[in-house]
Amino acid sequence: MRTSDPWLATVIPVLNEEDHIEACLQSLLQQSLPAEEHIIIVLDGGSSDATKEIIRTIQEGLKPNQYPEIHLFNNPGRFVPHARNLALQQLPNSITHVLEFNGHIEVVPNHLFELKAAWNRLEKDHPKLAGLGCRVVGSESEQGMIESVIDSTLTSPLGGSTGQFSTFDEEGPTNVPAFALHRRTALEAISGWDESFLTSQDSDLSMRLVKAGFTLFRTPDIVVKMRRRNSFKSWFLMSHRYGFWRTKVLLKHPRRLVLRELLPLLGLIATSILFVVNPNAAMIPILAYAGVLLLTGLSHFKKGISHVVGVPFSLILLHTGFTLGLIDGLLRKGRASRDR
Template identity: 55%
Template sequence: MGAVFTPIIVTVLPVLNEEKYIEACLHSLIRQSYPSNLHSIIVLDGGSTDRTEELVREAAKYAESTGGPSIELHHNPGKFVAEGRNLAMSMLPDETTHVLELIGHSTVAPNHLETLANEWERIAAIEEKPLAALGSRVLPRDGDLGRIETWVEATLSSPLGSGGGQFDAFEKASPCRIPAFVLHSRQAIEDVNGWDESFISSQDSDLSMRLAAKGYALWRTPNASVHMTKRTSLSRWWKMGHRYGFWRTKTVLKHPKRLSLREYLPWFGLITTLCLALTMPIYACLPIAAYAGVLLLEAVRMMLRFGRPSLMVGVPICLVLLHTSFSIGLIDGFLRKGRAASDR
């Protein structure tokens, strides 16, 4: 029999003003079935002005008193995620083999690490390339959702809203271009020199593209999932869409293979409508009517799926906001440098 696969894992948590969520996040990690002597947590605070640091210290004391994983709190002078993760890489114990990326407004099931370790062993045995990353499914946060949160979750569960990205409701383990909430091989991360700190957002997309270019395999598994708190207002939903579009352009400029023509369909639709308005005005309403019809059908489908009548209004609103803000962000990405996110 071969040796049992028991990776030594460090969970890295860059945080900023996460007092509403960090306690639940850390306690979900403390309660892991995975042996605590094989798991530790590094929290990188980017200058929180709320009770985040206090709550992290309390969780660290609780973990120590209950035999849980060690929790270290460090200041992240760079403030942003990429800087925090790179800083954590410089602090890893020598024996660390894998790094798990999470965020402060997420929680995981008690068997999350155990499942990832088992899946890693299984996939590495069948994958010809060295395995660098194993991602998870992204699910709604635990607990009752507000109306806007319900609209957002329904929209992200739609093919018109997820785009096959990190919120894709995939059902089978498979290779993946950009996995979410990844368990990484430490060796692979070091092989590509960590995260690119010029990416304030989408730093994980950039890392995944560089890992793939280096010859590594990237996978995702539905057997492991992360519950994530998303947007709770339409204004933040708009800002999130713009940010995603903006940084998609920055990623494509560095990695042209990341280009997806479907993400430019709203612009093609707008140009088509304008051309018809100038040349055949009688037909200019057809693209708009077709788009409205698709939104209506999707709203009906989501309402029947989730049993929430308000989705008849909420899904079309959220889809229009997402398509518009993302499309504007795509163009904005060509025009200026990035800045800190304001959509949380």
């Protein structure tokens, strides 16, 4: 029997994560934070692969008191916001903090301990602290060529963002903390996640927390390791999905606007106007864009010709998919994605 009640719950929505869920859970089970302080809640959205069987096998092999408890629930709503809200309803009374996670990330053994220490330090000066996010990096596991190219794309100036894939290097306030540790009472104060956001639900949640007067922080000293996409098709579809839901977030929260994320769209509009007014002048932004892509590719020369060619190609897919998604978001309602 546990000697104390847990204060932290890590919530993991999953769907067909058989390739990564074991590594994900093992990284949480090996934490330096005492096992009695932490529980893991996994919510399966209807996996058709071996995800649930893998989780049950891990559950059965856990020794009492030596590891955090793993609780597995079905998620009838299937999607991430439904899973997170369902978890809020299932939490023991002792839980004061909730950690966002997913089934294809891993963390180092001191991740939870460092999050706890950083939270306690920041809370002294920011009593309304409601969320603390971290930095997202590529997985250290062996990567295929495309996954490596996409990882390099996300770390380039043209491929990063201010959200989940931000390459920030200073601790400070933010509107969009990634894989955040949240205060439970703050989540309950704003009624949890908006289930109409099948993607970008965390951006919406963060904006509502800020609007309610809470403070959000992020720190580069604590990281999660995420598996990247392993095909250019899924990369393009993901880019479109992020653009689509960015529009939905902006329509609800205009303060979420970040100009750099609109640069491809603005460039497309400007080039289209130039084609009508002065076709020769339209070549100037096109050649400038091509030149920047070329220089970006050459900056990855040490990783081989696959990156010299692949990173610019990946950037084109990212910018095109995200821009088309922004436009698409104005035209139709959201639906389930097919990029995984």
